Amino acid sequence: MAKIDRFKRTPISNQDPVIRSTNFEEVCLGYTEEEAVQEAKRCLQCPNPTCVPGCPVAIDIPGFINHIANREFAEAAHVLADYTALPAVCGRVCPQEDQCEKVCILAKKGEAIAIGKLERFAADWARENGVEVGKTKPGNGHKIAIIGSGPSGVTCAGELAKEGYDVTIFEALHEPGGVLVYGIPEFRLPKEKVVKPEIENVKKLGVKIETNVIVGRTVTIDSLFEEGFEAVYVGSGAGLPIFMNIPGENLNGVFSANEFLTRNNLMKAFREDYETPIKVGKRVAVVGGGNVAMDAARTAKRLGADVYIVYRRTEAELPARLEEVHHAMEEGINFEFLTNPIEITGNEKGWVNGIKCVRMELGEPDASGRRRPVEIKGSEFEFEVETVIMALGTSPNPLIASTTDGLQTNKRQGIIVDEGGHTTREGVFAGGDAVTGSATVILAMGAGKDAAKTIDKYIKEKNS
Amino acid sequence: MDKRAKILSNSISLYYYKGEKQLYKIVRKEILAPNIFSMDILAPRVAASAKPGQFLIIIVDEKGERVPLTICDYDKDEGTVQIVVQAMGSSTKRLADMVEGDSLKDFVGPLGVPSEFVSEDIEEVKKRKYLFVAGGVGTAPVYPQVRWLTERGVEVDVIMGAKNKELVILEDKMKSVASNLYVATDDGSYGFHGLVTNYIEELVEKQGKEYNKCVAIGPMIMMKFTALTTKKLNIPTVVSLNPIMVDGTGMCGACRVTVGDETKFACVHGPEFDGHLVDFDEALKRQTQYKEEEIELSEAYNHGTEEAGK
Numbered sequence: 188m189a190k191i192d193r194f195k196r197t198p199i200s201n202q203d204p205v206i207r208s209t210n211f212e213e214v215c216l217g218y219t220e221e222e223a224v225q226e227a228k229r230c231l232q233c234p235n236p237t238c239v240p241g242c243p244v245a246i247d248i249p250g251f252i253n254h255i256a257n258r259e260f261a262e263a264a265h266v267l268a269d270y271t272a273l274p275a276v277c278g279r280v281c282p283q284e285d286q287c288e289k290v291c292i293l294a295k296k297g298e299a300i301a302i303g304k305l306e307r308f309a310a311d312w313a314r315e316n317g318v319e320v321g322k323t324k325p326g327n328g329h330k331i332a333i334i335g336s337g338p339s340g341v342t343c344a345g346e347l348a349k350e351g352y353d354v355t356i357f358e359a360l361h362e363p364g365g366v367l368v369y370g371i372p373e374f375r376l377p378k379e380k381v382v383k384p385e386i387e388n389v390k391k392l393g394v395k396i397e398t399n400v401i402v403g404r405t406v407t408i409d410s411l412f413e414e415g416f417e418a419v420y421v422g423s424g425a426g427l428p429i430f431m432n433i434p435g436e437n438l439n440g441v442f443s444a445n446e447f448l449t450r451n452n453l454m455k456a457f458r459e460d461y462e463t464p465i466k467v468g469k470r471v472a473v474v475g476g477g478n479v480a481m482d483a484a485r486t487a488k489r490l491g492a493d494v495y496i497v498y499r500r501t502e503a504e505l506p507a508r509l510e511e512v513h514h515a516m517e518e519g520i521n522f523e524f525l526t527n528p529i530e531i532t533g534n535e536k537g538w539v540n541g542i543k544c545v546r547m548e549l550g551e552p553d554a555s556g557r558r559r560p561v562e563i564k565g566s567e568f569e570f571e572v573e574t575v576i577m578a579l580g581t582s583p584n585p586l587i588a589s590t591t592d593g594l595q596t597n598k599r600q601g602i603i604v605d606e607g608g609h610t611t612r613e614g615v616f617a618g619g620d621a622v623t624g625s626a627t628v629i630l631a632m633g634a635g636k637d638a639a640k641t642i643d644k645y646i647k648e649k650n651s
Numbered sequence: 652m653d654k655r656a657k658i659l660s661n662s663i664s665l666y667y668y669k670g671e672k673q674l675y676k677i678v679r680k681e682i683l684a685p686n687i688f689s690m691d692i693l694a695p696r697v698a699a700s701a702k703p704g705q706f707l708i709i710i711v712d713e714k715g716e717r718v719p720l721t722i723c724d725y726d727k728d729e730g731t732v733q734i735v736v737q738a739m740g741s742s743t744k745r746l747a748d749m750v751e752g753d754s755l756k757d758f759v760g761p762l763g764v765p766s767e768f769v770s771e772d773i774e775e776v777k778k779r780k781y782l783f784v785a786g787g788v789g790t791a792p793v794y795p796q797v798r799w800l801t802e803r804g805v806e807v808d809v810i811m812g813a814k815n816k817e818l819v820i821l822e823d824k825m826k827s828v829a830s831n832l833y834v835a836t837d838d839g840s841y842g843f844h845g846l847v848t849n850y851i852e853e854l855v856e857k858q859g860k861e862y863n864k865c866v867a868i869g870p871m872i873m874m875k876f877t878a879l880t881t882k883k884l885n886i887p888t889v890v891s892l893n894p895i896m897v898d899g900t901g902m903c904g905a906c907r908v909t910v911g912d913e914t915k916f917a918c919v920h921g922p923e924f925d926g927h928l929v930d931f932d933e934a935l936k937r938q939t940q941y942k943e944e945e946i947e948l949s950e951a952y953n954h955g956t957e958e959a960g961k
Contacts, residue, residue, distance in 0.1 A: 359900050361710055361717075361757040369902075399759035401900055404705075405696050427916065428904045437907050437914060437933055439940045446903035454716065454897065462741055463716045463897075464944035537936030584901050586919065 194297020197226035199304055204517035208488050211373040211457055213380075214514055215279070215304075220258075223308040227255035230300050231292055238287040238302060243633030244342075246270040248287060248302055255305055264313030267306060268320035272345035272389050273338060273632065275314065275381045276367060278307025281629045282508050314384050321392050324351035329646050332357060332416040334402045334587065337365020339619030339631035340422035341389050346639030348392035352646075355416075357400040362453060365424050366628070369453035370445070372482050374489070375511075378452075403586035408594070408615060417649070418642045421602060421610070421617035422635055425625050426584030430577055431474070435531030440466060440539035444475070444483040444578035451486050467492045468573020472542050474528055475578030476500065477625075481511040483576045484520045492574065494520050499527040499547050499560040525549075525560065529567065531575055543569045580625045591615070599624060608638030609645070616642055675755040678731050683820040686738045687788060688747060689723060694758045695730030702769050703796040704891065704923050707732070707760025708899045711749075715742045715756065719896045719918075721792035721868075722761065723821075732760075735791035735820070741948040762899045763922045766796055766866075767889065773803055781807040782854075782862040782886070783829075784847050784877050786869020787814075790821050792891060793868050798828045806830050808860070810850050812873070816841035847873060848880045855884050862886050867926060871935050878926035888926035892917045895940055908934050 200216045201207075207214055218226065230252045238248045247266055254263035267274040283289075283303035291299035313320060329352050333340045336358040344354045362368050367382045376382060390396065400406060408419050428443030430436050447465070450456045454463035469492060473484040476498035484494045496515070498505065501524050505512055516522070523544070530543040546566035549558035583600045593612040595603045601624055602617040604610050610617050618634025620626055679691040697707060701722050708717050718740070724733035738747040746755075768776045781800060785793040790811055800807050809829040813819045814837045826832050834842030835850045843850050847869075854860045865888040867877040874890040881888040894917050897903040901919035908917050909930035915921060 359759070360898060361759070369898075399757050400696060401759065401762070404761055405700055405759070425902075427901045427919070430904070430907075430914065432914075437909060437937065439937060443904040446897055446905045449897050449903050461714050462948055464941045464948075466940070537933070581902075584919075586901070 193229055194293060196298040196301050197222050197229075199301070201514075204514075204519070207374065208485075208518040211489055213377050214374050217311060218301075218304055218308045220260075220312075223255055223305060224258060226301050227252045227305055229293065230256065233292055237290040237292060238300075241287040241290040243286070243629050244270050244636050246287075246306075251309055252300065252302070252305055255309060260309060260312045261316070261318045263309035264318050264320055267309055271632065272342050273367075273385045273628075274306050275310035275385055276338070276376060277629055277632070278303050278305075278310055279376050279381070280371060280627075282627060284509060286629070310385075311381075319391075321345075321349065321388060323349050323392050326353060326393075327351040329353060329650075330355070330416045331642060331646075332411045332419045333422060334419065335359075335365055335422040335424050335619075335621075336363035336386070336396055337422060337424045337619065337631065338367065338628045339424070339621075339635040340365070340420065341386065342632040342635035343420045343422060343618070343639045343642075344394045345389045345392055346636055347642060348389070348394045350639075350643050352643075354393070355395045355397060357402055357406070357411075358396060358398045359401040359423075360453065361398050363396045363398060369449045370479065370482070372448065372452055372486050373457075374485065375482065401586070403590040408587065408591045408612075412614070417646055418614050418616065420608075420635070420638055420642065421587055421615065421621050422619045422631070423584060423587055423621045424631075425581040425620040426600075428577065428581050429579045431528065431579065433528060433530055435533055435539070436577075438531055438533040438539045439537050440468060440533075440573055441531055441575045441577065442466075444473070444479045444576050445581065447483050447576050448479070448486065451490075457486075457490065465490065466574060468539070469493060470570075470572045471495070471574040471576065472497050472528070472570075472572045473576045473578055474498075475580075476505040476507060477578060477580070478507045478511055479580075479625075480578035481507045481515045481520075483578050485515055485518060487574070487576065488518055488520060495523055495570075495572070496520055497523045497526050497528060497542070497544060499525065500549065500557065501525060504557050527560065527562070528575075532569070539573055539575055541569050541571050542575055543567060581620075583621055583624060587621070606637075607641030607644075608634060609641055614645070673754075675758040677749060677751050677753050677755070678729075680749075680751050683735065684818050686747070687735065687818070687820055688738070689733055689735045689791075690746075691726075691729075691731040691733050692755060692758055693730055694732050694760075697732050697758065697760045698725045698727050698730050701725040701732060701761040701795075702765035703799045704766030704769065704792075705761035705763050706792070706893075706899075706922060707734070707758065707762060708896070709734070709746070709755050709759075710757035711742045711746050712756050715745065716740075717757075717897060717899065718742050719762075719893065719899060721788070721891075721893075723791035723794055725795070732758075735788055737788045739949070740945050741952045744949065744952050759899070762918060764920070766799075766923060768800065768805075776800070777803070777805050779805070779863040780861060781805060782851070782860075782865045783807060783809045784812070784851065784865060784867040784869070784873075785809060785825075786812045786847060786867075786873040787818065788820070789869030789873070789891075790825065793866070794821060794825060794828070796866060797825065801828045801830070808854075808862070809833065810835060810847050810854075812836070812847035812850070812869070813841075814838065846876070848876050851877065851880050851884070855886075865889070865926075866891075866923075871931065871938055874926060874929075875931035875935070878929070878931070882927050889923050890926035890929060891922045892924060892929070892934065893922065894934060894937060907937070
């Protein structure tokens with residue numbers, strides 16, 4: 188093997204941009220064994236690693252990387268399983284560049300270790316080679332209900348099952364996985380290959396999943412306590428999509444990114460053999476600059492559209508992961524920066540035929556520390572589109588809070604919790620987007636993990 | 652264990668009975684009219700929680716869509732929910748082909764906010780005289796509302812409208828709970844000859860009946876004209892909207908509807924709204940959004956069954 192350049196990252200292969208922009212296969216192809224070992228050997232194995240505190244679930248990063256460097260791939264997967272229920276997911280969708288990799292010592296002089304890509308490698312290897320992971324303590328008989336089978340709920344469920352709890356997840360949709368299934372597209376996170384097996388692993392720990400149960404409608408938190416659950420974790424995720432309140436938003440052809448992505452991902456509209464329809468015009472405007480906007484834009488592109496991302500700040504402020512922005516640009520997505528829609532126009536039959544926008548400039552920093560975009564007077568312009576997708580985030584779903592006495596929410600309708608995830612109602616815990624509003628998979632997992640510790644402590648104290 | 656918990660644990664244990672899938676099983680099926688049928692589906696959790704005004708979503712089979720449907724009846728003890736369906740699209744046509752003992756892939760609910768009167772002071776509700784206007788399969792979701800009110804001693808008249816005599820459904824069931832039942836057919840083959848709106852005018856203007864509240868459920872166009880009629884007659888009116896939906900839990904926003912000057916999501920803020928404030932013209936346009944695809948799928952289904960019959 189060639190001599191390792193300690194400061195240079197081992198390159199990873201991706202599908203060719205021209206080819207991939209016409210299919211839904213995964214973009215990043217992952218490391219081969221040789222590449223993974225080579226990359227793992229760059230790790231300095233710091234005695235006091237800075238990467239570990241950078242991880243919301245505090246994975247023993249040098250530990251699993253060292254196993255990869257020694258070609259002990261199964262052991263690497265076991266280390267990961269001690270900390271995360273979804274390593275193959277996290278390895279793909281975590282913003283490592285802002286977390287563990289950002290604080291990697293190597294990043295000071297060169298490129299950080301590709302922690303995410305190595306995590307993905309170890310998890311994929313374990314799955315492909317049939318490595319069984321996860322050990323549970325003997326059952327303790329205590330029943331815990333988890334609301335939502337997204338990253339937060341699944342993590343909390345997995346942690347509690349390992350401690351011996353009898354855990355049931357209640358999922359509102361017909362498939363478990365939450366945002367991993369309805370939101371993140373196939374080309375970034377394969378469902379059959381990656382998401383399903385990781386959820387199956389959680390089931391192997393003894394976790395039961397009941398789909399088609401909407402807490403707040405089918406059952407309530409109170410009725411779950413009546414059924415004998417001793418604690419409830421609310422990981423119900425993001426809620427109602429936000430629209431701009433501009434004229435023309437209810438025209439045919441205007442969709443929330445949630446609707447567009449759910450039709451395509453959960454309901455598999457991109458596949459000929461599934462019935463759910465999806466509408467994509469020749470030209471599509473996607474409004475917003477986060478990961479969801481990138482996902483919607485790249486999905487529309489794959490469905491054959493010419494796509495424009497309309498974002499009111501500049502490239503530097505895009506909240507999406509850098510990797511996703513690069514991939515979108517490579518695939519030929521057009522970006523209209525410093526642009527804000529003011530009206531959507533339609534034809535006499537009620538269908539979208541254009542979008543009116545105004546140009547912006549950056550003014551003084553706002554509360555978020557980012558420079559506030561300000562309208563440039565007289566800069567209005569219009570362009571033809573047949574589809575508009577709003578990717579502006581979501582506000583928490585009020586359903587659970589409004590049907591549960593004593594569960595307080597803040598003014599943004601997020602559920603109020605203390606540091607350990609305990610809500611204002613005894614025995615009810617919460618975390619993830621239901622608390623914070625739209626955030627990331629790994630932050631939701633971190634909250635689920637912390638809440639599992641709090642729930643364990645709560646049950647033990649109650650029964651001592 | 653309280654009654655609810657007992658029913659649930661009994662019925663839910665059915666799900667695991669001998670490892671065979673019992674949940675969402677079709678317990679009874681009845682043909683009500685050409686292309687219209689009712690099914691009692693085993694879904695104990697839904698049956699235990701359903702209230703008047705709510706709806707549900709089904710998925711017939713693996714490749715099927717999420718289809719929102721109204722709830723016609725529910726039996727908490729048996730753990731079943733009754734749906735009434737008109738076979739129109741590809742999913743509902745496949746549902747029509749299913750028989751007792753088959754199971755639906757998914758069945759989720761109840762969804763939406765229960766009818767307003769369910770949470771109002773019953774003494775106030777009793778002071779009102781209700782007029783329900785049911786059009787076509789919209790008769791099905793009217794039934795549990797009328798039953799709920801009648802059981803609590805509220806006076807309820809019902810107008811049922813259908814294209815012709817053959818398409819009048821649930822007449823006996825409705826008769827057993829309504830104070831007065833009026834049937835109208837477009838072609839005059841049964842009951843009053845005319846549209847439901849004509850019948851409302853007949854009852855109020857000619858026969859001098861007084862109503863303080865109207866609830867109209869049926870095709871969007873019928874609800875539009877009913878609301879226009881009751882506005883003229885000054886009767887506050889509730890309509891139950893059935894727009895396009897995907898998840899039905901507030902997540903997708905496909906069911907956006909303008910009520911007054913606000914955008915509402917029919918699935919979580921509704922499905923019932925003030926009929927005099929709903930922008931029906933927008934709602935009618937939004938309903939056609941996937942018409943081409945629906946026709947294509949439906950024709951593909953017909954073609955498929957013709958081929959199979961050859």
